[in-house]
Amino acid sequence: DFMKQGSGVIAIYSLKNTKHPMNSFTLESGALCLDFHPSYNQLLAVGCYDGSVKVFDIRKAENKPIFTSDVRSGKHTDPVWQVSWQPDEIGKDLNFFSVSSDGRVANWVMTKNELKME
Helix, strand or coil, rough: CCHHHHEEEEEECCCEECCCCHHHHHHECCEEEEEEECCCEEEEEEEECCEEEEEEEEECCCCCCCCECCCCCCCCCCEEEEEEEECCCCCCCCCCCEEECCCCEEEECCCCEEEEEE
């Protein structure tokens, strides 16, 4: 059942130490897909089972995303199966796309203080 999903964890490992993760992030919902930004490899976009998308800065020790979608900013109504960063354009905000089984492809734009669905 869609609403009976559990929590999830993302663990980031380095080839320098494969026994212990460099960082880990706990999620309220399971992570189904992720994509590292091609130019800013500290940024990780994540698509979740509950329809939300999140962006983590893996350099930060705190266990919370720097951006997350919600009802106000918009979110999918079914699980997110794919996230993909878009190439950077000079002077433009960073953005990525998400694909969900709710039939929508969403473009997410990171502004200074929020994640917006366009």
